[in-house]
Amino acid sequence: MSDRQQLPPEAWDQGQAIALRCPEFKPDVEEEWLAEETVSCYNCRYRRFVGSGICCMKALFNF
Numbered sequence: 001m002s003d004r005q006q007l008p009p010e011a012w013d014q015g016q017a018i019a020l021r022c023p024e025f026k027p028d029v030e031e032e033w034l035a036e037e038t039v040s041c042y043n044c045r046y047r048r049f050v051g052s053g054i055c056c057m058k059a060l061f062n063f
Contacts, residue, residue, distance in 0.1 A: 001041050001056040008053045015041035015054075024058045 001007065001018045012035055019025045019039045026045040027038060035042040046058040 006050060006053045006055045007041055011053075012037075012040070012042070019044060 007015055015035060016037045016039060019041045025039060027043055028045045033043040041047055041054060046056055047054045048057050
């Protein structure tokens with residue numbers, strides 16, 4: 001997911017598909033996970049809650 005995209009609160013399949021293709025995916029601490037699948041945008045360290053969904057903020061971090 002790019003930093004210009006936003007996922008709605010319950011796009012579980014889409015969040016998993018995007019994260020599986022993302023080379024920068026990093027899991028957040030387990031207490032912060034939302035999705036059942038480990039690899040999901042909803043469980044990523046770089047996701048942030050915005051409006052009524054989540055947005056990827058990985059562009060703000062140096063790799």
